[in-house]
Amino acid sequence: MDTAVNRQTPDRVPGQPRRRDERSSDRASDWAAVKFIQDSSQQLAVSLNVRRTMLRAVRLAVPQLGDWAMVAVFDDMGAWVVGGPDGGSGGARSADPVPVGRLDPGSALARIKRVGHTELRTARDDDLGAVLRDLVPLESLREQAESLEPSSVLAVGLDSGGTTNGVLVTVTGPDRAYTDGEVRLTEEFGRRVAVAVQSAKLYEERAEMAEALQETLRPPELPQYPEVRMAARYRSSSERTDIGGDFYDVHGASDDFTVVIGDVCGKGIRAGVLTGQARQTIRTAAHIDRSPSRVLRTLNEVLRTQPEKRFVSLACVRLRRGRDDGDLLATLAVAGHPPPLVLRRDGTVDEPDARGTVAGIVPNLSYDEVDFRLAPGETLLLYTDGVDEARGPYGFFGADRLRRLLPHYAGASPATLCEAVEQHVVEHIGGEGHDDIAVLAIRNES
Known part of the structure; x- marks a missing residue:
């Protein structure tokens, strides 16, 4: 499905120059986005452990990018997923990643793994309950997301080196629609998560190979x-x-x-x-x-x-x-x-x-x-x-x-x-x- 993006209704007449307070607000918003990406990159680079990287990505995404988030990372057996309503910052703490086994080839996760694109679904155009059932493989996580009475669901492929290694899913509650800028910000955050996950996976694979080699040669x-x-x-x-x-x-x-x-x-x-x-x-x-x-x-x-x-x-x-x-x-x-x-x-x-x-x-x-x-x-x-x-x-x-x-x-x-x-x-x-x-x-x- 092609990406659909909600745009908030403008408060000014088309063609009319933007007011100074609007320009100041935009600059502040841009600076906040840049600061968020910089801080996120630093925090994601701290660990070379895939599990901790996934947990940190969820906790960074909420509430800056949505009211609920899930990260799925693919492996040879299927995928590992972790999600949380608040990223562990205030209420329930995000649980450890859980394996979900082989993906249904027709599911949204499998589709994004193949093509690696971004999908935005809104309550105005889609049945978000069905979207979440297609996108979130664990029932406990779906119940968390559905309890928000979501107004939109955004799924971003975690692409690194030409390969989609996972998916970042963010969900917004009532009366919180994504702007074009917020979609781009989530995609940029997804790129940083993808690089961090890929680095962690390579490190863990090499560490596992080194351990296996040492075990053989001891x-x-x-x-x-x-x-x-x-x-x-x-x-x-x-x-x-x-x-x-x-x-x-x-x-x-x-x-x-x-x-x-x-x-x-x-x-x-x-x-x-x-x-x-x-x-x-x-x-x-x-x-x-x-x-x-x-x-x-x-x-x-x-x-x-x-x-x-x-x-x-x-x-x-x-x-x-x-x-x-x-x-x-x-x-x-x-x-x-x-x-x-x-x-x-x-x-x-x-x-x-x-x-x-x-x-x-x-x-x-x-x-x-x-x-x-x-x-x-x-x-x-x-x-x-x-x-x-x-x-x-x-x-x-x-x-x-x-x-x-x-x-x-x-x-x-x-x-x-x-x-x-x-x-x-x-x-x-x-x-x-x-x-x-x-x-x-x-x-x-x-």
């Missing part, structure tokens, strides 16, 4: 195996997120499982994405063949197919349960990563002699494997270069300092050992920035 919970205790500590280089370029993982059966710890080049979200890819590739490769050398070879070839040439350093250990003596049989391969340390029961610290090239740079790499045993009561400690290369006022923390630290924790639980290593590194840094730090300890409890 260090996994460690499995529980009989006669094996394990613990890990992770400290991101970023204060804003707990994901980064260091990672660890444990997977497999209790009598034959794979332990990995690694460091991808870079920091932050990009490094986190590569971390997730590397971890999934390793899990898939180990599912087929748990040989550490073959796992690293597969990871190297997969990384080399990526458009961005980025590398990963990694230590991969396969642990199997011995037949009679309770030992864990370990097979290790490394790709440009510090080999793990073995803390014996008597406090002796051993370092398996394993070396290898980082994965993702050189084609057709092969990796050597080193075998050793983890006897009952002994602990395997894997760590990233965020530990030994942590720089403080007195230089690097260093692998030698780490080896000297470990004998003090012979017999300690993996959780205690990991916490101690992290704490000593943090104290060494002395409050300065640091790389991602990851520590993983596995103790044979047979």
Whole structure:
């Protein structure tokens, strides 16, 4: 339906110059409209939450633009609506937005969503009860609007970026007709609401995506195996997120499982994405063949197919349960990563002699494997270069300092050992920035 606009009956003879008091009144009205739009824009920009933006839009619209208002915001499931008789300023407070599900394709809301125009209906020309039934999807809101004995209903599409994201509906009570200027003012207010809603929706969508990404990339919970205790500590280089370029993982059966710890080049979200890819590739490769050398070879070839040439350093250990003596049989391969340390029961610290090239740079790499045993009561400690290369006022923390630290924790639980290593590194840094730090300890409890 074409837009219809009520015009109030003029008090002067057509063609007669307007009086000074009329011109002053017009200027005051124009200034009030400008001030309303400026203030509304500032208040709408305060929040990047769609719900709060909708509520604020209703409370701003009443009574400046009407005696009752409703805001509907469309989503993939239909729409969310909120309305109120006074915008929460004096009487009943506007309720939270309510979902209304799929829209009737023939309804006024669906029509405005398609075409995004403005519709003005008046009691002189229309059955406003029928208009409200077509436009307002919730019965409780319709009853609020109908109780005003409305004289006009104005619906404005909330258009932003070529898309109608919602509808603003305002209703006036008896003897309050819209002028052309008030319609234009409501449309301008609708444009500001549309921008605020769109900004809030984009912010919430990106926040949801970031949260989903972080949930996927956060260090996994460690499995529980009989006669094996394990613990890990992770400290991101970023204060804003707990994901980064260091990672660890444990997977497999209790009598034959794979332990990995690694460091991808870079920091932050990009490094986190590569971390997730590397971890999934390793899990898939180990599912087929748990040989550490073959796992690293597969990871190297997969990384080399990526458009961005980025590398990963990694230590991969396969642990199997011995037949009679309770030992864990370990097979290790490394790709440009510090080999793990073995803390014996008597406090002796051993370092398996394993070396290898980082994965993702050189084609057709092969990796050597080193075998050793983890006897009952002994602990395997894997760590990233965020530990030994942590720089403080007195230089690097260093692998030698780490080896000297470990004998003090012979017999300690993996959780205690990991916490101690992290704490000593943090104290060494002395409050300065640091790389991602990851520590993983596995103790044979047979």
